[in-house]
Amino acid sequence: MIPWGAVPLLTCRDLRFSWPRTNATLTIRDFQVGQGERVFLCGPSGSGKSTLLGLIGGVLQPQGGELVVLEQSLSVLTPARRDRFRADFLGFIFQQFNLLPFLDPVENVMLGCAFSPLRKVRAMASGGTVRDEALRLLVALGLDARILERRGTGQLSVGQQQRVAAARALIGGPDLVLADEPTSALDAATRDGFLRLLLAECARHGAGLIFVSHDMALASQFDRVVALETSPSRQMEA
């Protein structure tokens, strides 16, 4: 039941992942995300939300099942190709500590293109230079780029850091943005502003979004809510 066009952005079928040295297994029967769809992914701690993001990012390898992103089955790719795939088509936002302290905020945004010539080309098509596009994104996310350029990354507030991280995830037009509890370190007012801008920018770039969070108050702003259940063998059906 994907109302977002014939080809889904992401398809998981019977995906299995076991953590090393434990018996716990994450199993995902069927999970799809359409092009440009915004999915709210919730579930208790330890239910495997971050692991699922690692699988989609191609950093973790599933033991079985199928994982197709943009019509590309990740399990057939070599580790190097998966890294390249992640660089080209995915954007990540972590809970906190998203930025490299030794780069200034704008350089942190540009880092999103550092390992992908494709993203670089797309960013330049949109903004002229990668730097201009980074500045444009920062402004769109409500940050004054001129102030940022003169500030060290360490001097930014947590809310500002998360916006810089969002700009880095979005630069060069990725097809899917994966956000791992990006608002849990923010206060309510900052959180709402951040989410609004993030959703708007994803929509503008036509990027799909998987947003992991415990905060059910945010769920209403998404196209769909998916819950990961805890069970002896963690299972999930979309």
Next chain:
Amino acid sequence: MELVRLTWKSLRQRRAGASLTVFTIALSVFLLLGVERVRTDARQGFASTVAGTDLIVGARSGSVNLLLYSIFHVGEATNNITWKTYEQIAAMPDVAWTVPLSLGDSHRGFRVMGTSRNFFVHYRYGRGQPLDFDRGGPFDDLYDAVVGAEVARRLQYKIGDRIVLAHGLGGPASAMHADKPFRIVGVLAPTGTPVDATVAVSLEAIEAIHVDWRSGVRLPGVGGNAADARHLDLTPKAITACLVGLKSRLSAFAFQRAVNDYPEEPLLAILPGVALGELWHLIGTAENTLRIISAMVVVVGMMGMLTGLLSMLNERRREMAILRAVGASAGTVFALLVVESVVLTTAGAILGYLLLYAVLVLSHQYVLAHFGLSLDVAPALSEWGLLGAVMCLGLVAGCIPGWIAYRRSLVDGLQVRL
């Protein structure tokens, strides 16, 4: 290129720790290269104590022994060569020149060497440099003396000073040749050889101060007056050793055999290069110890860097996860740490080298004057090898944190663990 840029920025962020690491490596490289430099130059200086002399002839003893007492002024000759024999050697057809040496007296701890003016013409050291006068010139008058650079420096002698020689090699109860004082007419420039610590006088002067001595005891009444001694026959009766220059080096072995088989008295002729090699072989274990110690210091420096890199690794886990998220491979994470280690080692090696260079330039004169060691400022080929070895060590050391970060980044996935 991106990696080097990231490494550079990351290091700048941690510049206090990074510069300490660089400094540690620089000091160890400085020590390693410094020891190597001093070692090779000491060896070079040692080997070139006598240059241009084809053979040294003395009474029969061991070759190292003859070298030690004739050139290094260590120990005493077992026997002398008669003047007649010396004259016959000098008259041999292959011989181009000879320099007689007569040792046995001293002046305030420095050896006195009786010789001829030929010494200043034919004695060569280093890469064939002749002796140079800092001030004054060779002896002319019977009671003239020429002092080496160290003698002049330590005793603060200048031209015209009067000195008195002691009979024998010193010691508290030495008798003085106080009745026949000498005047300093020349001060030699530093050479880094035993010549620096020598007082040179003419053979006739040695004869003159001993005219009234028999078996180490002074007999009163016989030519005791300095002025009277001038009128005596001062042809030496014996000398300690002589330096020989040949017309052609090809005849060296034939000449050596002829001297060794000399029928009138037991003689020994040695090739200075061979004897120097034997002597260096004896004292060469010390240089290996030095090398081992300086290599250890480099290993300690590398350990310091490794400690720095490893302790920083936990703090940098976040940095690695971020790089992984934007598409860096686990191999890139590995490379990042190796590049960092190589950058630190390179910076340390360059700084250490510059440090050595600066110290050499600044201390060259001082070391030459005080220790008689001529340090070469230009880099030797073997030093590039050592620098290369240090760089390789840095590369290998970087692989350890690199490997740990590599393993970690595969297990961690994209979670930022702290």
